[in-house]
Amino acid sequence: MTEIYENPPRNEWPRLCTRPAMDLHATEQVVQRIMDKVRVEGDTALYQLTKNLDGVDLSELFVKEEEFREADELVSDELKAAISLASRNIRLYHQQQMEDGKFIETMAGVRCWQKRVAIPKVGLYVPGGSAPLFSTVLMLTIPAVLAACQEIILCTPPPVHPAIIYAARLNGVSRILKVGGAQAIAALTLGTESVPKVDKIFGPGNRYVTLAKQLATGYGVAIDMPAGPSEVLVIADEKANAGFIAADLLAQAEHGADSQVILLCTEPTLIEQVLHRIKIVLPDLNRKESILSALKQSRFIVFPDLHTALDFSNTYAPEHLILNVQDPSHLVDGIRNAGSVFLGPFSPESVGDYASGPNHTLPTNGYARNYSGLSVSSFQKDIFFQQITEQGLQNIGPAVVAMSRAEQLQAHGLAVEVRLQRLKEED
């Protein structure tokens, strides 16, 4: 069911690094029609589309106070405790990311610094579907609230699960729009009577949501990152436990039929053991079909040593990288492209998916080469500042005038000269 390779030559690596194809073209017309409808009809379009596409007849667009109270009763104490523990860890981790730029006087009297300021209005998308993804609620609301965004709108398709409502309120977000799909992204992008137009949209989604986010960028809205199916790459040494590896691969595969799992190891027999463990465990899992589809596009590769395996991993640029090796410290410095890395035998990805602290919204599809996972700074921008004193302008002015002349930008020089002239007159 899985492709197996032994020490493939480097010229074959690019082919082995291909992801399952994602064709957004077919959905483009549908999504554009939804965007147009929301632009013209506003809230009315949201009610209608939610009825037609989700089969839910909303009486109001936002979650009401009453529903927050209900959620508080419906979520079990065990789950509340788990969500609370995870929220605490995620908040602690993200607080460490908050940092203002340092002040520096680059020359006497030339004072420069930068300041991290919240993006005013943000939209957070939490997918619906078969299970309530309250972990995504934590990963989006916690950095948005820490960043101090003025307006935070969370969108998710109805019916909204109590655990989502609970997790949002717990972390300080109470504006939950009961609208999902491309229509939610359209509302955030264009604004309606009740939904404010936002500056940046975050969160995962199906291909309609993904395409709508792409189109949103044409309207001046920023998005967190390009989306693609989730993936894991496991590097295992000869001492790795086949049962641990099998479970990690299955955990990734159950995300969806388009997930990709890659296993790199130095020991051919380990592959047999892992496949054997998968066969034993699979029948008891609730998402067998997704898992089987995902495993079909997975790849198990034997390499002569761990450093060659890491080279391959850097070429693949995985969203999640698990180093299931006895001593990962030898490999850490060589990691060039990855979203989130799990070190050692007792660091399963699922701990990071839920509760350890770092964000689980990560670059997929090879984008770990050129994008970071979400952090507090994703909800902020840096504003640069400079204040030049009179003495500072005398120090730096002549260089600016010389450069502006060479770039044939006379007025640039003039802006310095009129000031230097004035200082001379004052003397």
Next chain:
Amino acid sequence: MTEIYENPPRNEWPRLCTRPAMDLHATEQVVQRIMDKVRVEGDTALYQLTKNLDGVDLSELFVKEEEFREADELVSDELKAAISLASRNIRLYHQQQMEDGKFIETMAGVRCWQKRVAIPKVGLYVPGGSAPLFSTVLMLTIPAVLAACQEIILCTPPPVHPAIIYAARLNGVSRILKVGGAQAIAALTLGTESVPKVDKIFGPGNRYVTLAKQLATGYGVAIDMPAGPSEVLVIADEKANAGFIAADLLAQAEHGADSQVILLCTEPTLIEQVLHRIKIVLPDLNRKESILSALKQSRFIVFPDLHTALDFSNTYAPEHLILNVQDPSHLVDGIRNAGSVFLGPFSPESVGDYASGPNHTLPTNGYARNYSGLSVSSFQKDIFFQQITEQGLQNIGPAVVAMSRAEQLQAHGLAVEVRLQRLKEED
């Protein structure tokens, strides 16, 4: 020639914040054809397009060692000294931005941190045209080199001015591709026999370059930020010097006919004085035509007080914000949206354009709401790390299992359970 308003009502602010329209649609076919040609013909296409579009018959694509030596002779000592001073300040400022994430143990045995790692291959675009924009060379090469990108390709249309060659080499970049326009972006996006495909493309350009960068994002390449015409917003109090303001506005206006300059003040007579100064100075400037066009779409607005002016500025979200007021400290905390801010009467934008330190590649067109200017981190990504100890997994495991059950992701829980089981057996 300039639109003048007195205390416009807030419902008119959105109209007053509109930018000159930028229609990229007309260029789409042209650019797509260039992209296709470069994909199919590689280097041959680059030679041909450079001959047809720039009128230059290249003998080789990259700047040769000989040309570096020539540049060193051709650039005047005065300009060398200015470039060297500016490079030093820009490097000092950008060095302050370099910071690794802190280590944090979110729970006992749950160890998390993040690391800033270079984006491996980057392309830097420096526009050609009437003047050699070596200041853009500084602003792109210095952070790219500090970020430690493995491959840095600078592109600029021929003939390449010696000051550009000099500034690039001085700051550690020696791969200069003598190709400009959409064909340069196409080469960086798709790769050719001599040009490597890069991971991220930076730098300003005309509408062909801007559109090509947009299209590049469809090929997995990241770009620095969406582009638009340059702009400045000046807030002046009643003590501000009209000559300083006039020079600052002219400096922005000389960037191009599509530049926009906005002046907000509390004193109607100041506007008259500024217009008077502009009239006096304009005839002596080399870029009169651009300046006159730009001034046509500029707006001078009188507000009852500086805080209302700052509110307007936050709505406009200017690329450059000059606070030409006696004591800017009262206003600084209220700045919510701006690219780069210049504080006080002796901080002209042109100092920041060239030499003070902060980057001059900044968000325009209202994108200062949701984007930052370039910094070293623009050339890097954050990789998250976590290492869970056996004890750590025992501490966090039950919460992960509870959450994965509630999200109906059984295998996620299994990945924890197989490990906890193993630890139990070892006991």
